[in-house]
Amino acid sequence: VTQTILTETLPIPKLILAGRLPSQHDATVNLDATAGNIADLTSWPEFHNGVAAGLRLSPCQTKITRTWIVYNKPDEPSYAHAGLLMSLGLHQHLRVLAATDVYRYLSQEHEATTVGILLGMAAAYHGSMDPAISKMLYLHIPARHPPSFPELELPTLMQSAALMAVGMLYQGSAHRLTTEILLSEIGRKPGGDNVLEREGYALAAGLALGLVTLGRGKDAWGLADLMIEGRLQHYMSGGMEPSDERHRSGGVNNTASGASRILDDLYRNNNGQVMEGSVVNVDVTAPGATLALALMFLKTNNEEVAARLAIPVTHFALEYVRPDFILLRIVAQSLIMWDSVLASEEWVQAQIPSIVKEAVCALKDGTVTLETLPADADMEALIQAHVNILAGACLSIGLRYAGTFNADAQRLLYHLAVYFLKEKRAAATVIGTVGPNGQCTYVDRGTLETCLNVAVLSLSVVMAGSGHLETFRLFRYLHRRKDSDGAISYGNHMAISMALGFLFLGGGTLTFANSNNAIAALLISLYPRFPTAPNDHRCHLQAFRHLYVLATEARCLQTVDVDTRLPVYVPLEITLMETHSHRETTFSFVTPCLLPECSLIKSMRVCGPRYWPQETDLSWWKTEEECDPFNSGVLYVKRRVGARSYVDDPIGCQSLLSRTRQRVTEQRKEVLADEMQTGGSKVDQLVSIFSADPSMLAFAQLCCNPSYYAGQVSDFEEFCSQALLECVSTDRPALLQVYLSLYTAVETIIDHASNRGGNFNSICNGLLSLCSLKVALAYVEEKDATKTQLHGGPLAQPTFLAALAKRIEDVFNENHFSFYLEITTSQSCGLVNYINRGQIASSMNMPPKCMQNAYLFACYLHWYNIPHPSSLHRALKQLCYYLPGVFSTNTSPSISLPLLALLLPSTPTNALIQVNQCLPFLD
Numbered sequence: 017v018t019q020t021i022l023t024e025t026l027p028i029p030k031l032i033l034a035g036r037l038p039s040q041h042d043a044t045v046n047l048d049a050t051a052g053n054i055a056d057l058t059s060w061p062e063f064h065n066g067v068a069a070g071l072r073l074s075p076c077q078t079k080i081t082r083t084w085i086v087y088n089k090p091d092e093p094s095y096a097h098a099g100l101l102m103s104l105g106l107h108q109h110l111r112v113l114a115a116t117d118v119y120r121y122l123s124q125e126h127e128a129t130t131v132g133i134l135l136g137m138a139a140a141y142h143g144s145m146d147p148a149i150s151k152m153l154y155l156h157i158p159a160r161h162p163p164s165f166p167e168l169e170l171p172t173l174m175q176s177a178a179l180m181a182v183g184m185l186y187q188g189s190a191h192r193l194t195t196e197i198l199l200s201e202i203g204r205k206p207g208g209d210n211v212l213e214r215e216g217y218a219l220a221a222g223l224a225l226g227l228v229t230l231g232r233g234k235d236a237w238g239l240a241d242l243m244i245e246g247r248l249q250h251y252m253s254g255g256m257e258p259s260d261e262r263h264r265s266g267g268v269n270n271t272a273s274g275a276s277r278i279l280d281d282l283y284r285n286n287n288g289q290v291m292e293g294s295v296v297n298v299d300v301t302a303p304g305a306t307l308a309l310a311l312m313f314l315k316t317n318n319e320e321v322a323a324r325l326a327i328p329v330t331h332f333a334l335e336y337v338r339p340d341f342i343l344l345r346i347v348a349q350s351l352i353m354w355d356s357v358l359a360s361e362e363w364v365q366a367q368i369p370s371i372v373k374e375a376v377c378a379l380k381d382g383t384v385t386l387e388t389l390p391a392d393a394d395m396e397a398l399i400q401a402h403v404n405i406l407a408g409a410c411l412s413i414g415l416r417y418a419g420t421f422n423a424d425a426q427r428l429l430y431h432l433a434v435y436f437l438k439e440k441r442a443a444a445t446v447i448g449t450v451g452p453n454g455q456c457t458y459v460d461r462g463t464l465e466t467c468l469n470v471a472v473l474s475l476s477v478v479m480a481g482s483g484h485l486e487t488f489r490l491f492r493y494l495h496r497r498k499d500s501d502g503a504i505s506y507g508n509h510m511a512i513s514m515a516l517g518f519l520f521l522g523g524g525t526l527t528f529a530n531s532n533n534a535i536a537a538l539l540i541s542l543y544p545r546f547p548t549a550p551n552d553h554r555c556h557l558q559a560f561r562h563l564y565v566l567a568t569e570a571r572c573l574q575t576v577d578v579d580t581r582l583p584v585y586v587p588l589e590i591t592l593m594e595t596h597s598h599r600e601t602t603f604s605f606v607t608p609c610l611l612p613e614c615s616l617i618k619s620m621r622v623c624g625p626r627y628w629p630q631e632t633d634l635s636w637w638k639t640e641e642e643c644d645p646f647n648s649g650v651l652y653v654k655r656r657v658g659a660r661s662y663v664d665d666p667i668g669c670q671s672l673l674s675r676t677r678q679r680v681t682e683q684r685k686e687v688l689a690d691e692m693q694t695g696g697s698k699v700d701q702l703v704s705i706f707s708a709d710p711s712m713l714a715f716a717q718l719c720c721n722p723s724y725y726a727g728q729v730s731d732f733e734e735f736c737s738q739a740l741l742e743c744v745s746t747d748r749p750a751l752l753q754v755y756l757s758l759y760t761a762v763e764t765i766i767d768h769a770s771n772r773g774g775n776f777n778s779i780c781n782g783l784l785s786l787c788s789l790k791v792a793l794a795y796v797e798e799k800d801a802t803k804t805q806l807h808g809g810p811l812a813q814p815t816f817l818a819a820l821a822k823r824i825e826d827v828f829n830e831n832h833f834s835f836y837l838e839i840t841t842s843q844s845c846g847l848v849n850y851i852n853r854g855q856i857a858s859s860m861n862m863p864p865k866c867m868q869n870a871y872l873f874a875c876y877l878h879w880y881n882i883p884h885p886s887s888l889h890r891a892l893k894q895l896c897y898y899l900p901g902v903f904s905t906n907t908s909p910s911i912s913l914p915l916l917a918l919l920l921p922s923t924p925t926n927a928l929i930q931v932n933q934c935l936p937f938l939d
Contacts, residue, residue: 025088028069028096031061056551059095060558063128066096067562070103080104082112093126101129105136106565113137115148122152130156131177131559138181139566145186153181159204160197172213173553176220180540180560183224187533190229190236198225199244202251202304203296214300215555222304223540226311231532233316244312249324251305254298254336302341303545303555310348311536315355322352327405329369331393339400339463343470343544346408350416351535355596357416359425364409364432372402379458399458403439406432407467411544414474415535418567419528420613421482429475433490436468440503461503468494469511470544476515477538481527481572481610483520491516507546514561525572525649527610534567541567570649574608575622577661578652579709583608585662586653587624592616593635607651622651626659657747703740709749716740735759742813751812754788761785762820768872769827786824786878792817825926828876848934850877851888880927883920888931891919 033047047054073080085104090097101121104110110133121133134153141149154160156178158168179201186194201221206214229236229244306325313321325345328334337345346367350357357363365373375398410432417425443457443464472494479487494512497504521527528534541564545555552558575586586607593616594600600618611617614634621631630653655661703716719736739755761784796814850873876882883891895915913932920928 026069026073026100028066028100031058031065033058058550059128060550062095063099063132063559064562066094066099066101067103068099069096070100071106071562071565073103073107080109080112082114082117085109085113086117089121093124093129095128098126098128098132100132102132102136102139102559102562103565105132105139106562108140110136110140118152127171127174130174131557134174134177134181135184135559135563138184139563142184142566143187143189145189145191149185150182153178153185157182157201159201172217173557176213176217176553176557177559179217179220179224180557183227187227187536188230188232190232190239192238192242194228195225195239195244196242198222198228199242199247202248202308203301213554215303216553216557218300219304219307219543219556220560222301222306222308223311225304226308226314227536229308229312230536231311231314231316233313233318233321245309245321245324248305248309251296251301252298252309252324252341254296254302256294256296298341299338302338303344306341306344306348307539310351311539313352314532314535315351317353317355319353322349325349325352327367327369327401329371331371331398334371334397334401335394339397339404340466340545342401343404343408343411346405347411347415347539347544350409350412351539354416357412359413359417359422359428361428364406364413364428367409368402368405372398372405375399376402396458400463403436403459403464403467406435407470407544410467410471410474411542414477414542415538418477418530418534418538419480419569419571420530421479421484421610425478426475426484426487429471429478430487430490433468433471433475436464436471437494440464440468462505465503465505465508466544466546469508469546470542472515473511473518473542476518477528477542480518481521481524483524488516488519491519505546505548506550506552507548510561511546518564521568522570522572524610525570526568527571528564528567529569530613534569537563537566569614571611571614572608572649573611573651574649575651575653578654584627584653584655586622586627586651589621589623591618591620593618622653625656626662627653627655657745703744712740712744712749712752715752748811754812755816757785758789758792758817758820761789762823765824765872765875766827786875789817789820789824790879793821824879828879847882847930850882851885851931851934880924881922882927882931883923888920891916892935894919 035045035047036042037045047057088097088100101110118133118137121129124130134156137149138153156170157175158170159175161168179198182194183198198221202218202225204218204221225244229239232239234240309321309325325348327342327345328337368376371393375393375395379395379399410429413425413429439459440461443459443461472491475487476491491512495516518528528538541561543556543560547553547556547558573588574583575588576582577584584607588605588607588609589602590605590612591600591602592598592612595616603612604623605611617634619631619633619635622629703712715736720733720740736756739752739759743749743752743755765786792812795811796817882888895912898915899912912935913928916928916932917923917925920931923931
């Protein structure tokens with residue numbers, strides 16, 4: 017994965033054209049660059065190299081602009097840059113290009129660049145039916161030009177790319193005009209002399225038709241009169257080419273159909289060098305028609321349509337179907353009957369007709385003779401049909417279980433791949449000759465190699481992104497094989513390389529989806545007909561192999577510790593919803609991992625003893641919704657107290673949870689606190705067991721290390737150690753700030769009361785902290801009074817709060833604070849002055865720092881809940897009403913004190929005694 021720099025071009029690595037000879041001590045052999053056909057050998061590999069370079073861009077790269085794309089344009093068109101353009105389109109980046117930019121690319125008249133632009137723009141705008149893009153695509157399909165339009169000589173592969181691009185642009189729309197055009201293009205007669213790639217053209221038309229009608233089946237409005245199923249059946253079975261009127265209901269007369277009939281007549285009269293007459297060439301039309309029907313009825317489970325694709329069950333009918341077309345029919349049937357596909361040997365055997373099974377069994381038993389075979393039996397056709405049926409079943413299972421990592425599918429496909437590999441070793445180079453095992457073979461090695469490639473690709477699709485070790489070993493072995501008999505071609509190397517790439521898709525972060533769009537893209541890219549040379553596009557345009565990108569989805573989930581912000585290993589339990597094929601099932605994973613198909617996930621739960629459990633209900637979420645509950649593949653978790661991460665402690669021997677004989681009691685905490693005071697290194701180790709919070713570790717190193725206090729015993733250091741241990745051991749790190757604020761507030765009040773320094777701001781902050789302390793004390797008292805059982809216990813230790821309250825009361829009762837409250841005959845105390853005039857400091861004869869002393873007196877008033885003077889005056893008036901002589905010096909305090917307690921219920925007894933003593937001196 018790479019990140020682009022907007023001021024630099026994207027580097028495209030050069031192709032390595034050197035090889036090694038293992039038999040000669042790994043001697044390096046370079047390809048002769050002066051060879052005449054070197055350009056033909058490296059042109060399309062350069063295109064694939066450019067696509068790969070573009071796909072390496074980070075998925076989160078959002079700064080690709082039009083300027084940067086144009087800046088990367090080379091002076092001369094190249095295949096590598098054409099591939100880069102297609103990759104940018106697959107990642108939706110070509111939307112930023114203007115129409116003039118697209119025109120400049122097309123005006124270069126470079127074949128590969130045109131293909132890259134057509135497919136890239138269609139992928140960027142797929143399903144949008146954009147009119148401007150549609151005009152550009154139809155411009156490259158000469159068969160659809162009006163008769164008066166100037167004749168254009170365009171290569172067939174460029175026209176094939178345009179047809180596929182049309183299908184991608186109108187994907188799933190069931191657009192009538194586009195459907196009618198693509199349907200007629202499947203059976204288009206050859207025109208001119210460029211007819212070498214007609215099969216690829218018809219296949220592109222069929223696949224494009226399948227994309228336009230993807231999954232619509234018989235529900236597509238406005239297409240019933242086209243009789244699509246019947247015409248596709250005709251293209252598969254062959255026969256006389258019918259006229260257009262037989263496939264349309266009477267009265268349909270529009271411009272498109274009229275132009276189509278005119279062009280059909282023109283092409284029938286001018287067929288160039290190919291004289292086909294009016295007979296349908298099924299060798300050209302059958303693959304495209306078969307896959308078009310499959311995509312149109314994808315996942316519909318329509319048995320009637322699936323019956324049109326049935327495998328021949330008689331020897332006579334088997335003679336009229338090519339073996340490789342049987343492979344396509346098996347795949348098409350499976351795509352239609354989606355729910356019936358199973359990853360089992362029984363399902364695979366059920367796809368094989370009885371006549372084929374009997375022939376295979378007879379061949380294995382060695383009982384095949386001319387006398388035992390029926391008169392119309394062809395052993396070669398039967399055996400080739402057998403291997404192609406197995407290959408078709410492999411591809412069907414691969415598409416059905418794409419990206420699911422299904423263990424049954426993996427074992428079955430692995431077994432079939434090994435089976436094809438063994439059969440190839442025993443097969444002869446030429447059909448009908450004796451193989452290495454001395455037996456006559458009816459399948460050549462090239463056919464078996466193709467079947468092996470199909471099985472390997474299917475296996476890689478199922479295990480995409482997983483990096484499965486056993487599967488990787490098989491692929492690595494196939495990649496390192498030596499070509500001793502010439503059976504391994506360029507296309508075989510392409511298939512094995514694609515399989516390796518799928519297995520590690522996106523570096524293990526991506527896999528394949530199971531949606532209709534994804535299955536269609538995979539079917540196009542995995543078409544089981546591989547090129548024989550680097551420039552071979554006869555049956556399938558090589559650029560279509562890269563459309564698998566449209567089937568990928570990011571399903572990688574990693575867990576991140578919310579404290580350290582680092583990725584961690586966490587066990588998960590994921591529950592899948594019940595479907596028609598399986599019950600509600602729960603799987604266990606360890607992150608980072610690839611999730612199952614997101615639309616099937618019912619719930620996800622973090623389990624295990626090291627992290628706090630959390631369960632997420634995902635039954636409400638649909639994959640097409642924008643709100644992603646996975647937060648772009650990241651799940652935040654919190655580590656439990658006393659547990660270490662799986663990286664630091666893989667087997668759990670260092671965690672406090674493993675110490676089953678040691679209970680964390682008060683005595684244990686004292687022992688741990690003593691250990692914390694012995695040195696900074698032990699502090700870090702002990703705190704790291706409980707918490708991974710960096711702030712906790714920093715606090716331990718700074719405030720709990722004796723070296724910072726010059727080796728002397730410090731009350732503050734001891735308090736910090738105790739508070740830190742309390743917070744981390746109870747998993748309440750936020751309480752550390754509360755403990756510190758309360759402790760420092762009380763210490764500040766003590767320092768001011770004993771004239772040991774301090775400043776004005778500190779005493780103000782202390783007054784605010786007293787409010788918090790009173791709230792905490794009231795909470796504890798209420799809990800004790802009502803015997804309320806709270807989950808998790810009190811927030812702060814009640815003994816700590818009680819100790820702080822005791823220290824504050826001691827300060828207010830000591831001699832150095834008593835002169836605030838002492839009453840003499842010569843002067844009134846501060847409390848009397850406060851009740852009479854509502855003043856704290858203005859009329860008091862205090863020592864220096866009177867303002868700080870005044871605020872200490874304010875702390876006293878607040879601590880003991882002495883009301884405001886106005887409230888006191890109202891209470892004293894009521895007291896005077898009940899006891900007229902209460903303000904007299906002769907009145908006993910024991911008489912007025914109970915009534916004063918009733919009038920001031922929130923004021924404690926100590927403060928009421930002081931107020932009662934002030935009554936004779938009030939105004």
